[in-house]
Amino acid sequence: MAVTKPSIPKGTRDFSAVEMARRNYIFDTIKGVFAKYGFSQIETPAMENLSTLLGKYGDEGDKLLFKILNSGDFLSSAGGPLNPNSDKAALQISEKGLRYDLTVPFARFVVQHQTELTFPFKRFQIQPVWRADRPQKGRYREFYQCDVDIIGSDSLLNEVELIQIVDDVYEALNINVALKINNRKVLAGIAEAIGAAEHMVDITVAIDKLDKIGLENVNAELKEKGLSDESVEKLQPILKMQGSQEEKLATMRSVLTSEVGQKGLDELETIFNYVKALGLKKIKVELDLTLARGLNYYTGAIFEVKALDVEIGSITGGGRYDDLTGIFGLKGMSGVGISFGADRIYDVMTQLNLFPESVLEQTRILFANFGGEDEMYSLKQVRALRAKGFKVEIFPDATKMKKQMQYADKKQIPFVALCGETERNENKITLKNMVTGEQASLTLEEVAAQIAR
């Protein structure tokens, strides 16, 4: 067999022990918060039928799906010669694809298992997704999403609980963040109020640029996009509005007179009122009219969370959708959810040095190995300490002391136990503190007390 220099596909990653320890710290923190709010974990297969995935992420998304070659003699079962167009040929020889996000599989899951589920259904899901994006710094072809959704209830209390979840997670991870909130109905209401319903996205983009390019340039750009002078004129109170969140909402009340606009403002106000009455521990919630994410299926509240101390994109986001399961034939299932971006959270925490020291520590104590009867004596101590719940290693070979100590050092093991003839005869353990260098002859119970946190 030829020797291959090993590597992994572009845009994928191995995670070392240290990286995994840090990643698990993030995942466990998030999971713990989800569980406290009564969300249950589910998993779906990595592979979905292409019929489930195609057409759900736009044309660009279809291209970014990883498709799995049919097993066996795929050419014979292609139903004739392959189409010379690769996109079309792909469908002849591939009927499965890798999960692109957790949202579409979740919708499929809810529809497929609707008779077994208790609604409102509160689920979370932490699994990798795959996208054939061009790999670049901070963008991977395999990455984890952590999604939490409640489906089958249109109560705004769900939005409030998601905000509390964001608050709890970032308090636990000690990351300073701002949660921006907007509402799809408000965006629709603005566009409607100025008589430019079809320009909702252009208007949102324009509002977003206000700080950077100024009012005049925004107005010019809107006209370029095809908005009438009258529409642009009607938009001015929104573009010029000032003051507190309450004052802005009041300005919008007077402009967004349509039913959908008023409904959106009602929703925003209800959420703000709940949050104000209940209080938050760590995060700030801010109205942000420029927020327009995922316009495809969102129908109500939209959320986005940004880290305050690091320049990085959104680290959490989501919103309300009224008809996600409709694509699979189940109507009238309103839901709301958010997704935590584990990779970006990891980057933020690394940059700000926010991982607790204890996360990295794997083994608490290493028993040096002197072989023979000393080894057997050590093995019994090792066993007793493991039974007490400690993470304990014994060096597997009775090799040079220097090598064994280097092992402890490299693995940052804080204690080393030395058991030779003296220790055996006295039924003791010599415990060396690898940080202070201190050394003492102790009983097993004393060692347990010393190495406990």
Place this chain on the structure above:
Amino acid sequence: MAVTKPSIPKGTRDFSAVEMARRNYIFDTIKGVFAKYGFSQIETPAMENLSTLLGKYGDEGDKLLFKILNSGDFLSSAGGPLNPNSDKAALQISEKGLRYDLTVPFARFVVQHQTELTFPFKRFQIQPVWRADRPQKGRYREFYQCDVDIIGSDSLLNEVELIQIVDDVYEALNINVALKINNRKVLAGIAEAIGAAEHMVDITVAIDKLDKIGLENVNAELKEKGLSDESVEKLQPILKMQGSQEEKLATMRSVLTSEVGQKGLDELETIFNYVKALGLKKIKVELDLTLARGLNYYTGAIFEVKALDVEIGSITGGGRYDDLTGIFGLKGMSGVGISFGADRIYDVMTQLNLFPESVLEQTRILFANFGGEDEMYSLKQVRALRAKGFKVEIFPDATKMKKQMQYADKKQIPFVALCGETERNENKITLKNMVTGEQASLTLEEVAAQIAR
């Protein structure tokens, strides 16, 4: 968009909240034991380069690899017209495949990251693998493996620690099992001793059939396979051997006179002696000469664990390999590892009803929702109980009581809290025990005490 009736690919599974709770119980138990022995978790990508995977699992394995279609215009980059043979065409349009097991990616990882690792390197890995097997009962196309390996040490203490790990895991899961052990060198020694080195597998298979078809038939079968009369004659002491483990080992000592045979027997005896001196809590370790698993890369000890109370295949297995990383160019790295089959362990525990009740419980208490001020009062209690670490839900809509109670019932939530005007005025919570039906008016602290385990 046409409505698709949703389904998932053959041989794959969705895991419901209940299934996930049970699966996590198994994974967490196993992880906890691995950690106590100083093993660290790593992860590798779902996709590996096909050059990493091909040729590592035999011809049959190559066919069972899920191959990923190259992105973009794969036909143009196929380097000419497609070969009419599907197996060959696949290599023109696919350069990545899904992980088939965790062993080859582990070997690749060790070679690729050798300069960053501390040896002996102790890692565990819990991730799904994919095989394009024909789906059937108990055999899936996506399933999890839980592998634990130590590489870079040929000490038999590592085998002993793996046996202790098996003991700890099955004691914690409360499954009665037998651990069968054999040694690849002993198998080679037997074949060598009787002058039929190339028939090692035939001999192992024959020994395995002894109980079922009897000595005469076994001998006839061996001759059919091409063993000489002399070889079969020489094998008789092994086939006929009786008595305790020690007596069997003694019989083999007298037959297996080659260096490799004696070495294998030494290894077995050393392991037995360690295990005897240290003692095990739950499992039995038995020499089983018929055990021959994974002959391709195993070179020393081989393990297999079977459940005693359920008819099912092996639920854990592994062994020593002296040159796993050699396929990627790193020689002289002996290692030993075992793999826990989470799916089969799940099936055993389900059949024997071994999951603790507490595993299933997600939410500890549900607050009924009466809307308005009652709702706000409840939300504050909910928040206080979550801060104490309890898993708490509030029903999101102020809907009919019956519907809310049904929700608690279906989700098996053991306590429901009712907060109306009376409770608000008295700063109390009415707590209903859903099992006994008892109801009492309590303070928040009293509720916390009641619902704590």
